[in-house]
Amino acid sequence: MSHTAAERPFVKMNGAGNDFVVVNALERPFRPTEDQVRALGDRAGGEGFDQLIAIEPSGTADAFMRVWNADGSMVQTCGNALRCVGWLLMEAAGSDRVVIDTAAGPTTATRAGDRRVTVDMGRPRLDWTQVPLSEAMDTRGIELQVGPIDAPVLHTPGAVSMGNPHVVFFTDRQDDGFVSGSGSLIEHHPLFPEGVNVGFADVQGRDRIRLRVWERGAGLTRACGTGACAALVAAARRGLADRKAAVIVDGGEMVIDWDAETDHVLMTGPVEIERTGVLLF
Incomplete structure (x- = not known):
């Protein structure tokens, strides 16, 4: 199925109800503006989603996952989207394990049953400078x-x-x-x-x-x-x-x-x- 330059096929997915529009950008870059992301994310007039996801090429992993929130802002990662993207990549490759790079670093996704995926989210970052907070506090219970x-x-x-x-x-x-x-x-x-x-x-x-x-x-x-x-x-x-x-x-x-x-x-x-x-x- 061929698509014109203006057309981008997508898959609408959700992970435990957290929903995404996922675009394959492995062969053609996908760079929507903030306004375009907001219009797409609008549940009344657009496709409607919590996050917009682009699957991009990666030199070090199976793919790179780019994430925009519905308000147009770009964020580093999204756990539920990693499961969805991991599943798509594993289905495409016929594999049980893929590595997905993100702005927050690489993540491994593995099959855990029928349409169930386990994602290694890495180590939690627990120091106040890593959260980050604007002042030093014990992150087990901060003053708020x-x-x-x-x-x-x-x-x-x-x-x-x-x-x-x-x-x-x-x-x-x-x-x-x-x-x-x-x-x-x-x-x-x-x-x-x-x-x-x-x-x-x-x-x-x-x-x-x-x-x-x-x-x-x-x-x-x-x-x-x-x-x-x-x-x-x-x-x-x-x-x-x-x-x-x-x-x-x-x-x-x-x-x-x-x-x-x-x-x-x-x-x-x-x-x-x-x-x-x-x-x-």
Whole structure:
């Protein structure tokens, strides 16, 4: 099937509900403007997505994954998208393992069953300079609160970078209004010079965490892979959960395993293809 210069075939996919438009840019560069990304991401008038993904050539890996948020900003990586891209590359190559490079560094994806993929998300970055924070703090519980000083509704979140910055509050308050209101407030807090993804984690057992995430640049999403990894790491560092747990997000369930030997975080979860289409530019 040939396409004109203005046409770009895409695959619409989701990983546990976190949805993407994935464009093959292995043979032809794909460089949308911020305005074009925003128009495409608009769920009313465009294709609608949390993130736009381009699969590009790489000299050191099977491919390079470029990620834009729905607001047009470019981000370093996306855990759920890595599973989707990994699955596409493994299907195309007939292999069970691929290496995907990202702006946050290379990642390995392996098959974990029918339309299930495990992604090695690498070591969590736990020093305050790595998150990054604007001042020195113990990232197991940073000095940040929401609400009245004497009775904060949220306080002392863990801070973790999984290639992108996260804070994780431990709370059973997870309704849309609360998550959106608190998340949008914290996303641009001066403590986070690069902005931050905000997790709301309800630890329901040593091996089970219910999570909602306000994503930097994307808002409330149905799943956030790096957010699930960050929530497990933050909970384990506080002694609230084991190093391996199911993390339940709005769109499904992921298994996160912070391997004690390698210090790497392994994320296993589903991949779904929704439809294919063509972008006209």
